[in-house]
Amino acid sequence: MTAIEMASRAREQLLEAALIALGEDGREGLDAARLAARAGVAEAELTAAFTDLDACLDAAYAQLTARLAGVVRTGCERGRAGADGAPAARWTAGVRGGLEALLAALATDPAQAVALVRSYPALGAAQRGRYEAFLAEFTPLLAEGRRLAATHGAELPEEIELLAVGAAEAITFEAVETGQAAALPEMAPAILFSLLVPFIGATAAAAEMEKAERGR
Amino acid sequence: MGTWGAEPPERRTTGIAAFTPPSERERLVAAMAASCAARGYAATRIADVTAAAAVERISFEQHFADKAECALSALNETLAEVTRVVAGATGPERADWEKLLGALRALLELLAARPSAAQLACAEARQSMPPEAYALYASGIRVLVALLDRTRAYASVAAPASATRGAIGGAEALIRRELLAGRAERLPGLLPDIVYGLLVPYLDQREALRYAELARETVNEGG
Numbered sequence: 001m002t003a004i005e006m007a008s009r010a011r012e013q014l015l016e017a018a019l020i021a022l023g024e025d026g027r028e029g030l031d032a033a034r035l036a037a038r039a040g041v042a043e044a045e046l047t048a049a050f051t052d053l054d055a056c057l058d059a060a061y062a063q064l065t066a067r068l069a070g071v072v073r074t075g076c077e078r079g080r081a082g083a084d085g086a087p088a089a090r091w092t093a094g095v096r097g098g099l100e101a102l103l104a105a106l107a108t109d110p111a112q113a114v115a116l117v118r119s120y121p122a123l124g125a126a127q128r129g130r131y132e133a134f135l136a137e138f139t140p141l142l143a144e145g146r147r148l149a150a151t152h153g154a155e156l157p158e159e160i161e162l163l164a165v166g167a168a169e170a171i172t173f174e175a176v177e178t179g180q181a182a183a184l185p186e187m188a189p190a191i192l193f194s195l196l197v198p199f200i201g202a203t204a205a206a207a208e209m210e211k212a213e214r215g216r
Numbered sequence: 217m218g219t220w221g222a223e224p225p226e227r228r229t230t231g232i233a234a235f236t237p238p239s240e241r242e243r244l245v246a247a248m249a250a251s252c253a254a255r256g257y258a259a260t261r262i263a264d265v266t267a268a269a270a271v272e273r274i275s276f277e278q279h280f281a282d283k284a285e286c287a288l289s290a291l292n293e294t295l296a297e298v299t300r301v302v303a304g305a306t307g308p309e310r311a312d313w314e315k316l317l318g319a320l321r322a323l324l325e326l327l328a329a330r331p332s333a334a335q336l337a338c339a340e341a342r343q344s345m346p347p348e349a350y351a352l353y354a355s356g357i358r359v360l361v362a363l364l365d366r367t368r369a370y371a372s373v374a375a376p377a378s379a380t381r382g383a384i385g386g387a388e389a390l391i392r393r394e395l396l397a398g399r400a401e402r403l404p405g406l407l408p409d410i411v412y413g414l415l416v417p418y419l420d421q422r423e424a425l426r427y428a429e430l431a432r433e434t435v436n437e438g439g
Contacts, residue, residue, distance in 0.1 A: 027258065122344040124256035129396060131343070135389070154421060157409040157428060162393065163386035167413070170385020171378045173342075177350065193375065194382030198413060201421030206373040 010045040018060035019115035027123055032056075054123075061120045061127070064112060065134040068105060075101025076141055091144050092200070092208050096192055098141060099168065100212075103184040103191070106172070110181035117176050138165050145199035160198045167194035189213045241279045243269035246332075248283075249290040253332040253395075257287060257344040284346050291341050291349055294333040295356050301326050302363075312366060317431060319363070320410060324403045327391065331400035339392050360384055364414055371418040379417040386413040408432040 001009070017039035021030055032053045036043040050056035079097020083090045106113040121131040139161035149156050157163070168191050175184055189212040197205035238246070247268035251260040262283055266276050280286040305318035327334035341353040361380045368375065387410040394402050412428035419427070 118343060122258060124259045124344075125254070125396075126256075128256065128339060128343060132392065132396060136393075154425065156425075157412045159390055159406070159409040160412075162389050163409060163413040166386040166389020167382035168385075170388060171382050173385075174354075174381065187378070190376035190378045191382070194379060194385075194417070197375075197379070197417050198386070201424075202371065202373045202375060202417055202419070205417075206375065209376065 007045065007049065010039075010041040011049040013039040013041055014046055014049060014056055015060045015063055018056050019064060019120060020111050022057060023111050023114050023119040026119070057120065057123070058127075058130075061115070061130060064116060065130070065137075068102060068116070069134070069137050071101050071105045072098040072138065072141070075099070087144075088148050088200075091148055092196060095142065095145070095195060096188075096208070096212055098138075099192055099195060100185070100188050103172070103188050106176065107182050107184045110176070110179075113176045113181040113184075117173050135165055135169055136162070142195075142199070145196075149199055156199065164195050164198045167198075186216075189216070240269070240271050240275055244271055244276060244279060244286060245290045245293060248286045249294070249332040249336045252287060252290075252340045252344075253335040257340045260287075262286075284348070287336070287340075287345060288348055288352070290333065291336055291345070291352055294330070294337045295352060297330075297333075298323060298326060298337070298356065299359070306363070313427065316364075316367075316414070317407075317411065317434065320407055320414075320431075321404070321434070324391075324407060324410075327395075328400050328403040331395060331398075334391070334400060334403075335395045338388060338395060357381070357384060367415060367418045372420065375417045383414045383417055386410075405435060407435050 014035065018035060021035050021038050025034065030053065032046050033043045035053060035056065036046045039046075046053070046056060050059060076094040076098035078101075080090045080094035082097075083093030106116070116134075117131070121128040142161045142164055145164075146156050146160060171187065171191050171194060172184065175181060175187060189209045192212050193205045193209040196208055200208070244265060247265045248260070251264045251268060255264070260283065262273065262276055265283075265286065266273050276286070280289065301322045302319045305322040306315040310318065327338070337353065337356070341349040361384065364380050364384065367380075387406075390406050390410065391403060394400060394406070408428040408431040411431040412424050415427055416424040
C-alpha cells in the first residue's frame with residue numbers, strides 16, 4: 001500500500017468512527033488521541049488528515065448528511081419510476097420512496113441516527129445550523145407538490161415545503177431521541193401522511209397512508 | 217402592533233413591576249439565555265454569563281450550582297411565561313377557532329419579543345442541553361398537542377396519532393429558521409402559514425386555507 005493509500009484509508013477509518021465515538025463518549029469525553037485509538041490509526045494521522053478533532057467531526061457529519069441526502073434522492077427516483085404516468089401519482093410515489101429510504105437508513109444504524117439529530121448538533125450553534133441546512137435540502141424535492149396543487153386551483157402557503165419537512169422531522173426526531181430509531185420504517189405511513197397533507201389535504205393524504213400501509 | 221410589541225425586545229421582565237431593576241439572579245438568567253442563543257449551550261461558559269450580567273463568579277455560585285441549573289432556570293421561566301400567555305389567550309368563553317388564533321398570536325408575539333429565550337426553548341432545549349431540558353421541552357410540546365388535538369373533533373378522516381405532533385413540528389421548523397437567522401421580528405408574520413399547517417390534517421384543505429386567510433387579515437390589520 002502506498003503512503004497516499006494509507007493516508008486515505010486512515011481518513012476513512014476516522015470518518016467512520018468519529019460520530020459513533022461522539023455519541024458514546026460525548027464531546028467532553030473525546031479527544032484526538034482517543035478517537036485515533038478507536039479508529040485504529042495514529043493520532044498524527046488524524047492531525048494530518050483533519051488538523052484537529054473538531055474538523056474531523058465536521059467532515060464526518062458532512063459525509064453523513066451527503067450520504068443520507070443521496071439516499072433520499074435515489075429513493076425518490078425509484079419511487080417515481082415505479083409509479084403510473086399521472087404527475088400527481090409520480091410525485092407522491094417519489095415522496096414516499098425518498099421517505100422510506102431515509103427511514104430505512106436511519107433504522108439500520110440507530111447510533112448514526114442519534115449522531116445526526118442530537119450528538120453533533122448539540123456541539124454548538126454552527127453545528128445545529130448544519131443540521132437545519134440538511135433539513136432544508138429536502139424542501140426543493142417537495143416543490144413539485146405546490147405546482148401540482150396550483151393546477152387544481154389551490155394556492156398553498158408560502159412556507160409549505162418547510163412545514164412539511166418540519167412535520168416529518170419532528171416525528172422522526174422524537175423516535176430517535178426516545179430510542180425508537182429501529183422502529184422508524186413501521187412509522188413510515190404515518191410520517192408520510194404528515195409530509196403530504198399540507199400539499200394534498202387530509203383525505204388524499206390518508207389514502208396515501210393506507211396505500212403505504214398495504215405496501216409494507 | 218401586537219400585545220408585546222410596545223416594549224423593546226429582550227427588555228421585558230417576568231411580571232416584575234416596570235421600574236424595579238432586575239436582580240442579580242434575573243440578570244444571570246437573562247445573560248445565560250442570550251449566551252446560549254449566540255454561542256450555543258455547549259460553548260457557553262459561566263464566565264461569559266457573569267461578564268454579560270456584570271456579576272461576580274461567587275454570586276453566580278450563590279444562585280446556581282452550575283451552568284446547567286442556570287440554563288434550566290432560564291428555560292423554566294420561559295415555559296412558564298409561554299403557559300401564562302397561551303392560557304390568557306384561550307379563555308373558556310371563546311370559540312375553538314378564536315382560542316387557536318389567540319394562542320398562536322400570543323405565542324408568536326412573545327417569542328418575537330424574547331428571541332434569546334425563544335431560541336433556548338425552541339432549539340437549545342431540544343438538541344443541545346442536558347436531558348432535563350429535553351424533558352421540559354417535551355412536556356411543553358405535550359401540552360400543545362393536547363390543546364390542538366381538540367381539532368380532531370372536526371376531522372372528516374382518521375389522521376394518524378402522530379399528526380398533531382407533526383403539525384407542531386412544521387410550525388417549529390419555521391420558527392427555528394427565523395430565530396437562527398436572527399429574524400425573530402418576523403415570527404408574528406408566520407401566523408397564517410402556521411394556522412394552515414395545524415388545521416390541514418383535520419379540516420378540508422379549502423377550509424384550512426380559508427382560516428389561514430382569516431389569520432392573514434388579522435396580521436395585516438395588526439389587531
